[in-house]
Amino acid sequence: MSESTREFPIRIGPASFQNPYFAASGCFGYGLEYAESIPPQELGAVVTKTVTPLPRAGNPVPRLQETPAGLLNSIGLQNVGIEAYLRDKLEPLVAAGGVPFVSISAATLDEYVRMAEMLAPYDSIPAVEVNLGCPNVDAGGDRDAAEARAVEQFTRTVKERLPDKAVAIKLTPNVTDIVLLARAAEQGGADAVVAINTLAAMDIDLVRGRPTFERVRAGLSGPAIFPVALLKVWEIAAAVRIPVVAVGGIAQAEDVLKFFMAGATAVQLGTVLFSNPELLRQVRAGVREFVQARGLQHPHELCLDHVPESAEGRAQWTPIG
Amino acid sequence: MSESTREFPIRIGPASFQNPYFAASGCFGYGLEYAESIPPQELGAVVTKTVTPLPRAGNPVPRLQETPAGLLNSIGLQNVGIEAYLRDKLEPLVAAGGVPFVSISAATLDEYVRMAEMLAPYDSIPAVEVNLGCPNVDAGGDRDAAEARAVEQFTRTVKERLPDKAVAIKLTPNVTDIVLLARAAEQGGADAVVAINTLAAMDIDLVRGRPTFERVRAGLSGPAIFPVALLKVWEIAAAVRIPVVAVGGIAQAEDVLKFFMAGATAVQLGTVLFSNPELLRQVRAGVREFVQARGLQHPHELCLDHVPESAEGRAQWTPIG
Amino acid sequence: MIENRRLSGGSHLLRVRDEHARRDTPQSQPGQFAQLLAHPSQHLVRRPMSIHDEGDGWRSFMVKPVGPATRELVALRAGDSVDMTPPLGKGFPAPGELGEGPVFLVGGGFGVAPMHFMARILDGLPQAPEYRILYGGRTRNDVELDVLAGVNGEVLTSTDDGSLGFHGTCVDLCATQLDALGAARAARAVVLTCGPHAMMHALHGAVARRVHALYASLEEVMACGVGVCMGCVAKTRDGWVPICTHGPVFRSDTVFDLEGTADHV
Amino acid sequence: MIENRRLSGGSHLLRVRDEHARRDTPQSQPGQFAQLLAHPSQHLVRRPMSIHDEGDGWRSFMVKPVGPATRELVALRAGDSVDMTPPLGKGFPAPGELGEGPVFLVGGGFGVAPMHFMARILDGLPQAPEYRILYGGRTRNDVELDVLAGVNGEVLTSTDDGSLGFHGTCVDLCATQLDALGAARAARAVVLTCGPHAMMHALHGAVARRVHALYASLEEVMACGVGVCMGCVAKTRDGWVPICTHGPVFRSDTVFDLEGTADHV
């Protein structure tokens, strides 16, 4: 089994990963909650639930609502805070053979400085994802990060303090031109961009006659948003030279193959994991079969030619013996 | 039958409509194609397929692809052109008792001037929708209209020439803040805003190994986008004083009721009409039942209190005897 | 799915195959739930359902069609497939932990489902404790007594309109029952409840202080079912915790009457 | 749905109830289609299917499971419901308009379905014209002869690998047949075809000029089915027209060999 999970290795900046299949932030807890059905060591990395400088209680319930082929959430970044995370959650995942890709979010540059400095000493953390796209919080959410200038600054602040870790910037799709944000992240020194976080959306509870969620605005995920995510990944991959990690609505191997064709270096499985714990295995098998049937060595070779050649080597893979 | 379709009349600027249920542009042709299953006179208005200054052949096939709970289209505004429209298509719809809400789109201010002047003399046209949100054309599409300044200018240009018609501005959701565009339309003199056009998205044909659509970018519609449309309508209704016409993913009466709660004055039925010609009747019955069960007279009374009171009278309705 | 039986009030009893299930050494506890979805389904997220019973090779659920996914479930026919998780969450205390006093199983609506399971297990004990099921609904139509078929214990019913059994809520009924016991015996009683949040909250207010312990099975919209998504939280003395892993069953004094929960309903 | 029968090559013959359908005075013409979707379905848009036959109270379709919606359809059982439009589009010319010459019905893959309907109607005429069905596939597995059960006319098969019938494409087979007729009789022949675009295009190139007329049933992704959405267009001498209303059957010389269509495939 561990043989087959070491397949199609990838690199993102200074970090390498045994395979390109990650768990998306917020959809895999801190890495061990799903261990019975999805051993974290089978993933290329576990992007952990976003942690913030202090613990957060999150938003009032209800926090979830299904929509056609989608899921609305208004979790509001409930998390234990970075301190408790590093103290209680990190080691168990590493001990289980999981690779932590730690997701962080903060409201100010100062807070990002502090978080980056706290993460820097941990050699067991190869990579950090900066969540600039949460629609469910007031400060530090997707609206604050809709400006290219802000994205560049946040990126530089974190990357300068984490030169040896892969720093990936997760972007919101709720903007006119996500490419501007991706370029800003690249400019700020990011090792990768991650696209997309959830689409801003809402629902109304007809019986109670009010918005389903207290904050009204919530984040839409799931298969419904896949075609939107695919376009964003396609556009970003054509415009930057750093790797693009694709996330949004993956429900089957075909979706992952499309992300590879659109230029993704890795993918993250999210909402569909909640109802299909077999998803990782299905993706792995489906990608392997497709790649082999075409006589290729790595799914990165599927990338179509909208991606400038100079960018193709961005996530060089080395065949493992 | 005609008794029951004259229900919950509404006003938009200088025009009034027998009910708040319209057909969305591009989903009802020029008004008579569906006549057998959906008599156009049962609708509050038929928003016609967008017409352009000259006939357009549209985009190459394939032009359609289903996605989870959604439909991607890359029609590219295939239409007969405004001249042929006025000559061949307008009268038959009016003769059948349908109310034409003529959708227009152009690439330049000059073209808008010309189109508005061509429409002005037709007393049988009570209302015009300016499509500023098509993702499937190069010039005059959603990207050109993502700027508030452009929206205001296009609006003023058309409205000045059509003082006696309701001029509604249809907005793209593919922007950071649709409220800015809605305010710009209001500023430019629009009688209503229409939200939303399709979400920019794409698909890839795995077998052929290339984007499904030649133009790559296509428009996503259908139930998948309803939660996104609902938020846009909610946000716009809270920010402008002119009526908001809601469109996006309506699949059942509940969706329409939610749009009314979010502050919509009227709604447009789109993609779901293709597979459910009963939709209009289901919506009509469902809204009537809900409104009556609550002892209300008009679905506008469902509007929640995020909408400023001053705006509530924006689409005064007068009970019809 | 093995069997779909419509109950008297419009809910359905679904029996779903699970090779690990055992009648005499059940893999699940009363109060635990499984997440179910028709397969194929028009829906994305599996829906939590309390376990109504476990037999050799199957588990049963009482499903009330309240929305699209539950309507889809009750429309299934024997032979159709169902997507079902293993038993999830923490159930009611084991029979051995219920003490020596009388036990009241108070169910409202589909909240009676786990009470069936608990009663069936109590019935099977060499020395079954004294227990009663109190089953309430708005009208007689909401009290689907056939869901309790085969249970040995006494079943008392209540309806808000008095159309069946006790005229009033099952909270009132429970209070009346405790009154009849006398304060001393009541203080040794254990009450288990599952039903609408407002009912359980009222029950807590009415009886929690008079009895040995009150356990309530909470409900919240769920996605993952395993504590990952933080979608289904409840405020407890330990902060906001996922109901799906820390519950759904909680001692009532750990979740009710805390600051910030009053407006939950 | 009344009946779902699996055919020899993996396609399914679905018989769907329609009270207006009549065997002897059919409401539909061969070449017309209906849009179908399982009900309930995981899909949004009904899928076009050529009509394979019409009987008293039903219509039948040959469905090849190529993707999710067709797989959903073929998984239905008798008694399940199907969402079906009335017959749509313009079919092949009526038998009376086929002239006096021989008629060739050339089907590839599920394109044989409307050929069955046409053959069954020709069989029922007082003076059936001389017709042959040419049915091609890649291998013998693609040639599902049971879909033509009950047809009186001669059926000739072709396979690309020679595993059944003529070794070659059904385009070659048709050309051979015309050769055998001699130029004069061939010039009076009418050819009706339905199948993969490339095959029909090749057939046009190979035989259109030698026969009286060639009619082809085109395929394109559809949504509305009634000329509203402009999704399913083909370039014709009259410009880009919806296939669903102006077709799916066109005279081949009005749609092939026009500028701008060459790269359609």
Ligand SMILES: Cc1cc2nc3c(=O)[nH]c(=O)nc-3n(C[C@H](O)[C@H](O)[C@H](O)COP(=O)(O)OP(=O)(O)OC[C@H]3O[C@@H](n4cnc5c(N)ncnc54)[C@H](O)[C@@H]3O)c2cc1C
């Ligand atoms: C621990 C637990 C045990 C339950 N046991 C039973 C049972 O034994 N029998 C039974 O009929 N029902 C039970 N429910 C409730 C059941 O899960 C909901 O009725 C069902 O999810 C509604 O889905 P729907 O699509 O039919 O309706 P919807 O229209 O989606 O919702 C109807 C109502 O159900 C709630 N709901 C929606 N989705 C969920 C979800 N994923 N999780 C929880 N609630 C949701 C909504 O808030 C709404 O109030 C239980 C819920 C929980 C949390």
Ligand SMILES: Cc1cc2nc3c(=O)[nH]c(=O)nc-3n(C[C@H](O)[C@H](O)[C@H](O)COP(=O)(O)OP(=O)(O)OC[C@H]3O[C@@H](n4cnc5c(N)ncnc54)[C@H](O)[C@@H]3O)c2cc1C
């Ligand atoms: C006039 C007409 C008659 C047809 N007759 C038959 C028939 O008798 N038997 C049969 O098996 N098939 C027939 N088809 C094809 C059938 O409609 C497609 O195979 C079906 O839509 C595929 O749906 P899917 O979800 O299973 O596969 P998908 O994965 O959606 O698509 C598989 C292939 O079908 C095409 N396709 C997808 N959606 C549509 C759509 N809405 N309309 C048309 N093509 C689509 C795609 O381009 C793709 O190449 C006909 C098509 C047309 C236009």
Ligand SMILES: Cc1cc2nc3c(=O)[nH]c(=O)nc-3n(C[C@H](O)[C@H](O)[C@H](O)COP(=O)(O)O)c2cc1C
């Ligand atoms: C319940 C839930 C919680 C989430 N929490 C986070 C989070 O903490 N940080 C983050 O960056 N993204 C979060 N996301 C977004 C996902 O990581 C992902 O970007 C998004 O859901 C789209 O992918 P999907 O459609 O595959 O789920 C969350 C999503 C869901 C559904």
Ligand SMILES: Cc1cc2nc3c(=O)[nH]c(=O)nc-3n(C[C@H](O)[C@H](O)[C@H](O)COP(=O)(O)O)c2cc1C
């Ligand atoms: C096939 C198709 C064609 C469309 N053509 C137009 C158009 O010409 N002009 C326009 O303003 N909107 C057009 N739209 C967008 C719809 O009017 C509507 O804004 C959008 O589809 C969202 O609504 P829906 O989800 O209910 O379809 C089209 C949509 C579809 C699906």
Ligand code: FES
């Ligand atoms: S359902 Fe996800 S934490 Fe409980």
Ligand code: FES
């Ligand atoms: S399917 Fe809509 S025009 Fe043909």
